[in-house]
Amino acid sequence: MLVDSHCHLNFEQLSSELDAVVARAADAGVGHMLTIGTKLREFDAVRAIAEAYPNIHCSVGVHPHEAESEADEVTTAKLISLTQHPKVVALGETGLDYYYEHAPRDLQKKSFRIHIATARETGLPLIVHTRNADRDTIDILREEYEKGPFTGVIHCFSSGWEVAEKSMEIGFYISISGIVTFKAAGDLRDHVAKIPVEKLLVETDSPYLAPVPKRGKSNEPSFVTHTAAKVAEIKGIDPDQLAAITTDNFFNLFNKIER
Template structure:
């Protein structure tokens, strides 16, 4: 079994054909999906999807792009309250994005720390988005970890090696998206070769970042098989072994989910 550890099933490209998307995922061997919250004002839709399918769970959080537009709504107490639903298994995605800078950096940092506080209080894993913000991401994770432990994952990893190294030092996992299949992603491919198997996850980030050979199409959970195949080649193991290890890792991290299938 494979798991898509990060997708956005509430986005129009996928939600408009959700039954078919879920069926195709099953046909591709994808047994579980985690659909991710990015806006509190859309959380009910995200949660509704998780409640409608036995093999889908969700997270609650505010993407760094939304740190200004939703900043007043993001509190530790609010995130903790929304996470009490049995289908909510993670906090985020949150983090820092200095590539687009859709929100001021200081507001992104504030939101990031609030999410970390909620993850620490609930014991749920934190889903971290980081782009062009390596140093600040590392600094905040380190500073907050010193206040009390928490766990999580660097999603859609494409940063410098130090982000992976420092996050794994505090127990984080690292999730690989379809970017790893791109011809230009030679640095990321080198990083994947170094990543320990016991810290690896795979994801789509659907509907974005469709892997080779699906470039140009809307991404969906079934396509995680192509990413897994590429990672298996880079790690010099079989596809079956990669699938087994990353699925085990997923259920270890997101341990609020009752695993019913191997």
């Protein structure tokens, strides 16, 4: 079995044919999916999808792009209240995005720290988005970890090696998306070769970043098989072994889910 550890099933490209998307995932051997919260104002729709399927769970959080638009809504108390639902198994995605900078950096950092504080208090893992923000991401994770431990994952990893290294030092996992199949992603493949397989997850980040050979199409959970095959090739192991290990890693991290 494979797990898609990060997808956006509430986005229109997928929600418009959700039953078919879930069926295709099952046919491809994808046994579980984690659909991700990015806006509190849309969280009810995310949670409803998780409620509708036994093999789908969800996270709650505010993407760094939304750190300004939802600044008044993001509080530890609010997030804690939403995590009480049995289908909510993680916080995020949260983090820093200095590539697009749709929100001021100070508000992104504030939101990131609020999510971390909530992860520390609830014991739920944190799903971290980081783009063009390696130094600040590392510094915030280190500073906050010194206040008390928390777990999590760097999702859709495409950063410099130091982000992976410092994140793993505090117990984080590293999730690999379809980017690893792209022709220009040689550096990422080199990083994946160095990451212990016991620290790896695979994801689609669908409907974005469709892997080779599905480039140009809307991504979906069934396509995680192509990402997993590339990661297995890089690690020099059988795809079934990679699937088993990454599935175990998923359930070890998101341990609110009953297998």
